Amino acid sequence: ETGVTQTPRHLVMGMTNKKSLKCEQHLGHNAMYWYKQSAKKPLELMFVYNFKEQTENNSVPSRFSPECPNSSHLFLHLHTLQPEDSALYLCASSQVPGGAYNEQFFGPGTRLTVL
Amino acid sequence: SQELEQSPQSLIVQEGKNLTINCTSSKTLYGLYWYKQKYGEGLIFLMMLQKGGEEKSHEKITAKLDEKKQQSSLHITASQPSHAGIYLCGADRDDYKLSFGAGTTVTVRA
Numbered sequence: 001e002t003g004v005t006q007t008p009r010h011l012v013m014g015m016t017n018k019k020s021l022k023c024e025q026h027l028g029h030n031a032m033y034w035y036k037q038s039a040k041k042p043l044e045l046m047f048v049y050n051f052k053e054q055t056e057n058n059s060v061p062s063r064f065s066p067e068c069p070n071s072s073h074l075f076l077h078l079h080t081l082q083p084e085d086s087a088l089y090l091c092a093s094s095q096v097p098g099g100a101y102n103e104q105f106f107g108p109g110t111r112l113t114v115l
Numbered sequence: 116s117q118e119l120e121q122s123p124q125s126l127i128v129q130e131g132k133n134l135t136i137n138c139t140s141s142k143t144l145y146g147l148y149w150y151k152q153k154y155g156e157g158l159i160f161l162m163m164l165q166k167g168g169e170e171k172s173h174e175k176i177t178a179k180l181d182e183k184k185q186q187s188s189l190h191i192t193a194s195q196p197s198h199a200g201i202y203l204c205g206a207d208r209d210d211y212k213l214s215f216g217a218g219t220t221v222t223v224r225a
Binding site: 041 | 124148150156157158160163203213
């Protein structure tokens with residue numbers, strides 16, 4: 001498989017459930033990102049991992065918990081979410097988080113619905 | 116933080132017609148990226164612009180960055196149904212991360 005993959009593609013969960021989103025990149029990149037995309041809003045950067053180390057937590061509520069066991073895998077653990085957390089969650093990766101430019105490659109996203 | 120404003124928010128174009136989308140920044144752009152997104156899916160990289168006055172083309176899509184590096188436009192010539200989707204501009208922030216505009220939804224009518 002090539003590129004950035006995300007599973008599951010769709011997820012429906014109750015507010016008391018615990019679930020996890022998975023992202024895997026096959027591009028040999030060093031940085032990985034979680035974004036939240038809500039309708040009619042700009043993409044919101046949630047977390048950044050650089051060489052498996054978290055370098056940014058963009059004021060994300062603690063009910064979202066990221067995990068990056070290695071530079072190819074990224075997880076987003078979800079617990080006690082709220083209906084307003086329903087959105088498309090996108091994972092991305094890039095070669096380096098700095099440098100001359102920062103072309104990011106995106107996965108297909110997980111459409112999350114919180115009931 | 117870098118704020119990007121895209122216009123229009125959405126547009127409908129007749130197949131075969133041209134269209135233009137704009138992306139305006141509140142700060143000087145170091146790197147400007149155009150992505151395309153089909154509804155509910157990930158973003159596909161289209162082009163990246165860095166230099167003032169730069170222009171790049173790929174097939175029927177042309178992107179330009181103005182001399183002041185605060186505005187970019189994406190122009191599609193002779194639109195086709197395959198051009199339908201959401202177009203997003205993204206910009207390098209001071210900390211080398213990306214900020215995105217809210218997107219422009221393009222509908223192409225046959």
